[in-house]
Amino acid sequence: MQQLGMGQAVNQALREEMTRDERVFIAGEGVGVSIHDNPMLPTADLLKDFGVARVKDTPVSEAAIAGLAVGAAVSGLRPVVEIMFNPFFTLASDMIVNHAAKLRYLSGGKSTFPLVVRIKTGAGFGAGCQHAHNLEAWVAHCPGLKVVMPSTPADAKGLLKAAIRDDNPVVFIEDMMLYFVPEPVPAEEYLTPIGKAEVKRQGRDVTVVTWSKMLGVALKAAAGLAQEGIEAEVVDLRTLVPLDRETIISSVRKTGRLVVLHEATRTGGFSGEVCALVTEEAFSSLKAPFRRVTGPDIPVPVSPPLERFYIPDEEQLIAAVKEIV
Amino acid sequence: MPRQEIELPYRIDYLSILDEQGKVDQDLEPDVDKDFLLKLHRGMLLGRRFDERLLQLQRQGRMGTFAPITGQEAAQIGAVAALEDSDWLVPSFREMAAEIWRGKTMENVILLYAGYNEGGAIPDGLNNLPIAIPVGTQTLHAAGIAYAMKYRQEKHVAMVFFGDGATSEGDFHEALNFAGVFQVPVVFVCQNNHWAISIPRSKQTRSKTLAQKALAYGVPGIQVDGNDVLAVYSAAREAVERARSGDGPSMIECVTYRMSVHTTADDPKRYRREEDVEGWVAKDPITRFEKYLKSRKIFTDKKIEAIEAEIKQEIKEAVERSEKKMEELGDPLLMFDHVFAELPPYLREQHEELRKELRQDST
Ligand SMILES: Cc1ncc(C[n+]2csc(CCOP(=O)(O)OP(=O)(O)O)c2C)c(N)n1
Ligand SMILES: [Mg+2]
Numbered sequence: 001m002q003q004l005g006m007g008q009a010v011n012q013a014l015r016e017e018m019t020r021d022e023r024v025f026i027a028g029e030g031v032g033v034s035i036h037d038n039p040m041l042p043t044a045d046l047l048k049d050f051g052v053a054r055v056k057d058t059p060v061s062e063a064a065i066a067g068l069a070v071g072a073a074v075s076g077l078r079p080v081v082e083i084m085f086n087p088f089f090t091l092a093s094d095m096i097v098n099h100a101a102k103l104r105y106l107s108g109g110k111s112t113f114p115l116v117v118r119i120k121t122g123a124g125f126g127a128g129c130q131h132a133h134n135l136e137a138w139v140a141h142c143p144g145l146k147v148v149m150p151s152t153p154a155d156a157k158g159l160l161k162a163a164i165r166d167d168n169p170v171v172f173i174e175d176m177m178l179y180f181v182p183e184p185v186p187a188e189e190y191l192t193p194i195g196k197a198e199v200k201r202q203g204r205d206v207t208v209v210t211w212s213k214m215l216g217v218a219l220k221a222a223a224g225l226a227q228e229g230i231e232a233e234v235v236d237l238r239t240l241v242p243l244d245r246e247t248i249i250s251s252v253r254k255t256g257r258l259v260v261l262h263e264a265t266r267t268g269g270f271s272g273e274v275c276a277l278v279t280e281e282a283f284s285s286l287k288a289p290f291r292r293v294t295g296p297d298i299p300v301p302v303s304p305p306l307e308r309f310y311i312p313d314e315e316q317l318i319a320a321v322k323e324i325v
Numbered sequence: 326m327p328r329q330e331i332e333l334p335y336r337i338d339y340l341s342i343l344d345e346q347g348k349v350d351q352d353l354e355p356d357v358d359k360d361f362l363l364k365l366h367r368g369m370l371l372g373r374r375f376d377e378r379l380l381q382l383q384r385q386g387r388m389g390t391f392a393p394i395t396g397q398e399a400a401q402i403g404a405v406a407a408l409e410d411s412d413w414l415v416p417s418f419r420e421m422a423a424e425i426w427r428g429k430t431m432e433n434v435i436l437l438y439a440g441y442n443e444g445g446a447i448p449d450g451l452n453n454l455p456i457a458i459p460v461g462t463q464t465l466h467a468a469g470i471a472y473a474m475k476y477r478q479e480k481h482v483a484m485v486f487f488g489d490g491a492t493s494e495g496d497f498h499e500a501l502n503f504a505g506v507f508q509v510p511v512v513f514v515c516q517n518n519h520w521a522i523s524i525p526r527s528k529q530t531r532s533k534t535l536a537q538k539a540l541a542y543g544v545p546g547i548q549v550d551g552n553d554v555l556a557v558y559s560a561a562r563e564a565v566e567r568a569r570s571g572d573g574p575s576m577i578e579c580v581t582y583r584m585s586v587h588t589t590a591d592d593p594k595r596y597r598r599e600e601d602v603e604g605w606v607a608k609d610p611i612t613r614f615e616k617y618l619k620s621r622k623i624f625t626d627k628k629i630e631a632i633e634a635e636i637k638q639e640i641k642e643a644v645e646r647s648e649k650k651m652e653e654l655g656d657p658l659l660m661f662d663h664v665f666a667e668l669p670p671y672l673r674e675q676h677e678e679l680r681k682e683l684r685q686d687s688t
Pocket of ligand 2 (some may be wrong): 490516
C-alpha cells in the first residue's frame with residue numbers, strides 16, 4: 001500500500017475530487033504558488049496540474065476567502081478553501097459561523113452550502129500562540145457546521161472526499177505535524193463517512209477517547225499500559241460534529257472507565273462534551289470518575305522546552321489511566 | 326453639467342530625496358544635524374548586520390524562525406526616527422530595526438525569536454507593543470491607542486507598521502476609517518516590500534498605489550521611495566507633526582523590497598527570479614546613504630570601518646547574553662506566567678500538576 005503523510009493524503013483527495021467534479025475548486029493564501037518545495041504539503045503541484053482557474057491564490061483576506069466559499073457554494077459550486085493557521089480562523093469566522101452555518105436555516109432550506117474550510121492546526125512547530133491554537137471546540141459549538149479532525153492519512157483522504165461531497169459546510173481541521181508522518185493509505189477511491197468514530201484499538205479496561213494528532217499519543221500509551229496488563233480501548237472520534245455517540249457509549253459500557261485526550265486547552269474543551277455525554281447516557285456503567293488529559297489553559301508557548309511540556313504526552317495519559325483503573 | 330470630475334481633498338504624491346547614487350535633492354533635503362544623520366546610518370547598519378547574524382543563528386539551530394528585514398532598513402529607521410520616546414510604536418512582525426531604534430535590546434530580539442516571550446517584554450518607559458503575527462490586525466489597536474491619546478488629551482502619536490499584503494485585510498480598512506472618522510493621531514506606515522510570502526504586490530490589489538487607499542477614508546496618503554531614508558523621514562515627520570497638532574491620521578507607503586526570505590521557512594527561488602532581486606541591489610538603502618554622507622564629508626571609509634567593528638562587538642555581546650538568559654528560561658513551569666495578572670486557582674492546580682510531573686521525570 002502507498003505510504004503517505006496526511007498532507008499527501010489530502011492532496012490525493014483534492015485531486016480525485018477535482019478530477020471527478022468540475023465544480024470543485026480550491027482557494028487560499030499560497031495554495032497555488034507555495035513557498036515550500038515540499039511534496040508532503042497538501043496543495044503541492046495542484047496549480048501545475050489543474051491551472052489557475054481551479055487553484056486560486058488570494059490576497060491576504062481570510063474574511064473574503066471564507067466569503068468566497070459561501071458565495072460560490074450558494075451558487076452551486078463546491079469550494080474547498082484553506083485557512084493557513086487555526087488562529088486566523090477568527091478573521092474568517094463571521095462568514096463561517098454567521099453565514100455558512102445559518103443561511104440554510106434562514107432561507108427555509110433553500111440555500112445550500114457544500115463547502116469545505118480546511119484549517120491547519122497544531123502545536124509542535126515552535127511558532128507560538130498566534131500561529132497555534134486549537135479551536136475545534138469553538139467551531140463545534142456553532143450549530144450548522146460539521147467538524148472533522150482526522151488522525152491518520154487514510155482517514156483524512158476518505159473524510160475529505162466525503163466532506164467535499166457533503167451538502168453542508170464542513171470545517172476540516174488538519175494537524176500539521178501529521179503531514180510528516182507517512183502511513184499506509186489505500187490508493188483506490190473510497191469515502192470515509194462523516195459522523196463515524198473508529199475504535200483504533202480494542203481493550204477491556206478503559207476507554208480513551210481522542211482525535212487528531214493525539215491518537216498517536218493514545219496508541220503509544222496503550223502499548224505501554226498493555227505491558228502492565230491494562231488494556232485500553234482507543235476511540236478515535238474523527239468527527240466532532242455530528243458526534244458518534246453510540247461508539248463512545250458502547251465502549252464505555254464495556255470498559256466502565258473513560259479518559260478523554262486532546263491537545264486543545266481544557267476549559268470549554270470538547271472533552272467536556274464527551275464526558276457530559278457519558279455521564280448522561282452511561283453513568284451506571286462508570287466504575288470510576290472520568291479523567292481529562294489536555295493542554296493546560298494557557299496560550300501555546302513557543303520555546304522548545306515549554307512547548308514540549310504543553311503538548312499532552314503518553315506519560316500523562318498513562319498516569320491518568322492508572323488513577324482510575 | 327451632468328457628469329464631471331469630483332475634486333478630492335488629497336492627491337497622491339511620490340517623494341524621493343536621495344537618488345540611487347546618493348545624490349540629494351537640495352530643495353527637499355531635511356534640515357537635520359550631522360549627529361542625527363549618523364544616527365540614522367547606524368540604526369540602518371545595525372539592523373542589516375544583526376539581521377545577517379540572526380539568519381546565521383537560525384541556520385545553526387540556535388534560534389527559531391523569524392522575518393528578516395534586509396532591504397527595508399530605511400523604511401523602518403526613517404519612520405521611527407520621527408517619533409519621540411513617548412510616542413507609540415505598533416509593529417507587525419518585520420520591524421526589528423525599528424524596534425531596536427525604539428529601545429528594544431538585541432538580546433530580547435533573539436530571545437523572542439528563540440521562543441521566549443520574555444523577549445517580547447516592552448522596555449521600561451517605552452511605548453512599544455509586541456510583534457503581531459495575524460496580518461494587519463495591529464492597525465486596529467494603533468487606531469485604538471490614538472483614540473486613547475485624544476481622549477486623554479495627550480500629545481502622543483501612534484505609528485503602526487504593516488505590509489503590502491496587510492492592505493488586503495478588512496482590519497486595515499476599518500482602522501483607517503476609524504482613524505479618519507475620529508481624527509486621531511496615528512501614522513500608518515506601509516512597508517510595500519512587493520511580496521506577501523509568495524504573492525506579488527501586483528496580485529494583492531489592482532490599485533496603482535497602496536497610499537491611495539487612505540484617500541477613500543479621507544486620510545492623506547503619500548508614496549515615498551522606501552529605500553531613501555531621508556524621504557521616509559521627511560514624510561514621517563510631516564505625518565507625525567500633523568497627528569501631534571490634532572490634524573488626524575496619515576498614511577505613508579514606503580516602496581521597498583524584501584531582499585531576503587519571507588521567513589526562514591521559505592525558499593523564494595520558488596516564486597521569484599534572482600534578476601528581480603538584483604535590480605534592487607542597486608537601490609540599497611544603506612550604500613546609497615553612505616554615498617551621501619561621504620559626499621557631505623560627514624563620513625569616511627575609516628569611520629565606517631570603526632562603526633562596523635563597534636556593531637559587530639555589540640551583536641556578539643548580545644548573542645552571548647541571550648544564550649545565558651535562555652538557560653535561565655528553560656523551566657517549563659514558566660509557561661503559566663503572564664496568562665493573567667494573577668494565577669487563578671484552577672491554573673494554580675494545573676501548574677501544580679506539571680510541577681509534580683516534572684519532579685517525577687527527574688527521579
Ligand atoms: C491573518 C493572517 N493571515 C495569514 C498569515 C500568514 N502570513 C504571514 S506573513 C503573510 C504575508 C504578509 O505580507 P505583507 O503584509 O506584505 O508583510 P511582509 O511579510 O511582506 O512583511 C501571511 C499571509 C498571517 N500571519 N496572518
Ligand atoms: Mg510585503
